[in-house]
Amino acid sequence: MKNALPLIIALLLPPPAMLIAVDAAAATKPNVLLIIADDQGYGDFGFTGNRLVRTPNLDRLAGESAVYRNFSVAAACSPTRAALFTGRDHLLTGIWGVGERAGLRDDETRLPAFFKSAGYRTMHVGKLDCAKVGKKTPSDFGWEDWLGIGTYEHRDPLLWKPKGSERGHGWTADIWTDYALHYMREHCDAPWFASVAFIIPHLPWVCDEKYSAPFVARGCSKNLAACYGSIAHMDECVGRLLNGLKETGQERRTIVVFLSDNGPTSPEAETKSMEDLFKDEDWMKRNIANLRGHKTLVWENGDRVPLLMRWQGHVKPGDRKQFGGVEDLLPTLLDLTGVEAGAIPHLPFTGVSLRASLDDAQVTAWHPEVLRMAIAGPGSPERGVSDVTQRKFEDHHLTLRGPRFKYHALPGGKAALYDIEADPGENSDVQGKFPEVTASMAKECRERWQAILASGRAFTPEPAGSKKN
Numbered sequence: 001m002k003n004a005l006p007l008i009i010a011l012l013l014p015p016p017a018m019l020i021a022v023d024a025a026a027a028t029k030p031n032v033l034l035i036i037a038d039d040q041g042y043g044d045f046g047f048t049g050n051r052l053v054r055t056p057n058l059d060r061l062a063g064e065s066a067v068y069r070n071f072s073v074a075a076a077c078s079p080t081r082a083a084l085f086t087g088r089d090h091l092l093t094g095i096w097g098v099g100e101r102a103g104l105r106d107d108e109t110r111l112p113a114f115f116k117s118a119g120y121r122t123m124h125v126g127k128l129d130c131a132k133v134g135k136k137t138p139s140d141f142g143w144e145d146w147l148g149i150g151t152y153e154h155r156d157p158l159l160w161k162p163k164g165s166e167r168g169h170g171w172t173a174d175i176w177t178d179y180a181l182h183y184m185r186e187h188c189d190a191p192w193f194a195s196v197a198f199i200i201p202h203l204p205w206v207c208d209e210k211y212s213a214p215f216v217a218r219g220c221s222k223n224l225a226a227c228y229g230s231i232a233h234m235d236e237c238v239g240r241l242l243n244g245l246k247e248t249g250q251e252r253r254t255i256v257v258f259l260s261d262n263g264p265t266s267p268e269a270e271t272k273s274m275e276d277l278f279k280d281e282d283w284m285k286r287n288i289a290n291l292r293g294h295k296t297l298v299w300e301n302g303d304r305v306p307l308l309m310r311w312q313g314h315v316k317p318g319d320r321k322q323f324g325g326v327e328d329l330l331p332t333l334l335d336l337t338g339v340e341a342g343a344i345p346h347l348p349f350t351g352v353s354l355r356a357s358l359d360d361a362q363v364t365a366w367h368p369e370v371l372r373m374a375i376a377g378p379g380s381p382e383r384g385v386s387d388v389t390q391r392k393f394e395d396h397h398l399t400l401r402g403p404r405f406k407y408h409a410l411p412g413g414k415a416a417l418y419d420i421e422a423d424p425g426e427n428s429d430v431q432g433k434f435p436e437v438t439a440s441m442a443k444e445c446r447e448r449w450q451a452i453l454a455s456g457r458a459f460t461p462e463p464a465g466s467k468k469n
Contacts, residue, residue, distance in 0.1 A: 041264030057239030078102035113142030126197030148352035296376035323403035327351030407441035
């Protein structure tokens, strides 16, 4: 029997030719690491011009990536994540807000399902927003392996897993980073798709004093020091993820994507008017681009964030002038990896591939205008309206955003047009200067709204007894 052992092992192993074929397939399919920050605004990065915040690893990543600065997400976490995971306008997916208004429809095919169909391993760690819906878990939507939470516990979190839950010990960001690094090391010989969704810098701002102390020393308020301290902690975690790719030899065959889900917020955002918040000392330190608005609103500071995409040896680093939206990420990643979108059933994408601008930084291809909706404040959708036909266009704050112009349909039938290219702060209404653009975008905005209502997919009824706020 002793001499038979090598023969038994040989019979159990695949033949050398098969191993070569598997290795070749893995080599031709790049991994995808998708990193999502939570409420990190356009001005909360060193590479966008903030000299106070400390983001050395994200700044390094930006220097190695295609950087899209003219990039539109939605006004809050669930709408953005719905569009990111489906490639579709969030209103068409059933998402029209957060909490009880975030019922992503079961028939929407999620991003990992496409990669799983192409032989990828799939993993999600972090915030479970739109990855877990109702009683269905990420396992139902294409993530084979996952670990996450549904709240904002920055330390010792209650962790949900495919089989039950357990209380974690330590800082949540570190727990997730360790989990993702272990996954990378375990699957370094097979293509994988991994999404890492941090809850930083979502309120409450909580971090280890070692991260906040440097900001206190520089004269920051306790609040701002905690905010920027938590961002510094996340940046350190991003650095660990990037180093993990290099240490395991996967750096050059991994597409790294980073974005935030919406613009910034603060403890004062719910109690101060937008005008008063804009004058707040902490806010001015964060809003270095002087953008109007904040999270939940569809002014630029609510739905504009930078997008980073790195694929060493394939995507040349540098700024991209191309306009893009969060709906574009799924079709773009499928295009880059060669994963067939038609391999599994899915509803039509709203987004388009940004591949042409990734291949050539000088390209600014045509891009459809993106529709956005405020989910709080003036013009946000009224709750408790079960008949969608009662939702009037004039009652809402909607925007239609293109590469240059942004049209605002304001509550009460009012409107405004801004030349975002020349006026990113949305200070000067140029309707009078561009009447034809105004008329065209006003017509398109209304038609898009009507088409969404006619689809029967928008404004999914809230559960009975849900809170009204």
